[in-house]
Amino acid sequence: MGTAPTTRDEVPADVIGLSDLVVTTESSDPVVILRGVSLTVRAGELVGLVGESGSGKSTVALAIADLLPEGVVRASGSVRVNGEALDALPAKRRGALLGRKVALVLQDPSASLNPVRRIGPQMIEVLRFHFGVSRAEALRLAADRLREVGIDDPGRVLASYPDMLSGGMKQRVVIAMGLLAGPEVVIADEPTTALDVRVQASVLDLLVRLNSEKDVAILLVSHNIVAVGEYCDRVIVMYAGTIVESLAAADLMASARHPYTRALIGSVPSLETPTQAELPTIPGSPPDPGDVLAGCPFEPRCPLARARCATELPRRIALDESHTVACWAVEEELAQHPVRLEPSC
Numbered sequence: 001m002g003t004a005p006t007t008r009d010e011v012p013a014d015v016i017g018l019s020d021l022v023v024t025t026e027s028s029d030p031v032v033i034l035r036g037v038s039l040t041v042r043a044g045e046l047v048g049l050v051g052e053s054g055s056g057k058s059t060v061a062l063a064i065a066d067l068l069p070e071g072v073v074r075a076s077g078s079v080r081v082n083g084e085a086l087d088a089l090p091a092k093r094r095g096a097l098l099g100r101k102v103a104l105v106l107q108d109p110s111a112s113l114n115p116v117r118r119i120g121p122q123m124i125e126v127l128r129f130h131f132g133v134s135r136a137e138a139l140r141l142a143a144d145r146l147r148e149v150g151i152d153d154p155g156r157v158l159a160s161y162p163d164m165l166s167g168g169m170k171q172r173v174v175i176a177m178g179l180l181a182g183p184e185v186v187i188a189d190e191p192t193t194a195l196d197v198r199v200q201a202s203v204l205d206l207l208v209r210l211n212s213e214k215d216v217a218i219l220l221v222s223h224n225i226v227a228v229g230e231y232c233d234r235v236i237v238m239y240a241g242t243i244v245e246s247l248a249a250a251d252l253m254a255s256a257r258h259p260y261t262r263a264l265i266g267s268v269p270s271l272e273t274p275t276q277a278e279l280p281t282i283p284g285s286p287p288d289p290g291d292v293l294a295g296c297p298f299e300p301r302c303p304l305a306r307a308r309c310a311t312e313l314p315r316r317i318a319l320d321e322s323h324t325v326a327c328w329a330v331e332e333e334l335a336q337h338p339v340r341l342e343p344s345c
């Protein structure tokens with residue numbers, strides 16, 4: 001985490017807070033995409049959001065940025081940014097708050113850049129909009145931000161069109177653009193997926209460095225639970241539009257309890273895995289978003305499933321201050337031990 005160590009009395013404020021967020025398609029027979037998601041990202045925190053394809057990670061990212069696609073709506077629940085509920089703000093103030101406080105970095109950097117304008121004018125426009133600075137000052141600030149993301153020759157990059165840059169370089173530019181307004185949080189949705197394997201680690205390292213040096217909170221969306229565990233402070237695991245577990249990254253390998261989290265960890269190869277070895281896969285597939293689910297969405301694939309799991313959605317219980325899990329089997333195992341049975345983010 002980028003913040004200085006805090007005492008118990010000095011918990012950093014939440015920069016992002018989702019409460020019971022339900023997102024559906026907008027139709028007479030709506031498809032439920034998020035089924036009541038609650039989470040927080042605290043100031044300076046580096047949080048990983050993981051899960052299989054289709055679990056709803058990108059929808060969470062887009063809901064925070066108020067950028068849900070056409071035909072997808074927030075049906076209930078709330079999104080708070082810097083303590084302000086987005087719903088309570090008029091559209092103009094909501095846009096200004098998000099523009100200043102939240103930077104979104106998407107998988108494909110080209111989607112965030114205008115292909116027919118040089119990088120310089122694109123960055124200058126953002127700076128002049130937010131700070132009303134002169135063109136010369138904006139150019140200086142843009143070059144500073146580019147250096148901050150590891151670009152040694154900002155002059156060349158500012159004079160380039162996006163397609164003159166490599167994928168890794170473009171993603172650095174997008175991150176630098178996201179930093180222009182001085183955000184509290186960067187939401188990075190699979191920021192390395194479209195990049196060459198060689199540059200993936202350097203972009204992740206850059207995000208970690210920005211988190212520690214500039215104290216920017218980061219919500220890192222990823223398929224790779226092991227990588228997220230290595231880079232982040234906290235890991236949140238999603239399955240079929242729900243959060244099934246949230247815990248400190250340092251506890252991930254030894255203390256993850258949800259059978260889905262354990263299966264995800266088991267399906268990622270490690271350096272020790274022989275190249276010929278067959279990796280365990282999770283049998284079955286996630287439910288379709290259109291399925292009506294009475295119980296736990298993981299029940300059909302779960303090695304610990306019991307009768308109750310098919311009919312009752314597990315509640316999210318706190319195992320300790322930083323660990324929550326939603327699983328009837330885990331709850332039954334813990335029945336002999338005192339746990340705080342209260343919803344927690």
Ligand SMILES: Nc1ncnc2c1ncn2[C@@H]1O[C@H](COP(=O)(O)OP(=O)(O)OP(=O)(O)O)[C@@H](O)[C@H]1O
Pocket residue numbers: 025031033051052053054055056057058059060069070071072223289
């Ligand atoms: N506009 C839409 N209309 C209908 N369904 C949608 C729409 N957008 C997303 N979905 C569905 O919502 C579910 C969650 O999608 P989302 O992209 O948030 O998942 P994800 O975990 O980010 O997946 P990936 O890792 O593949 O990006 C998916 O099943 C997807 O098909």
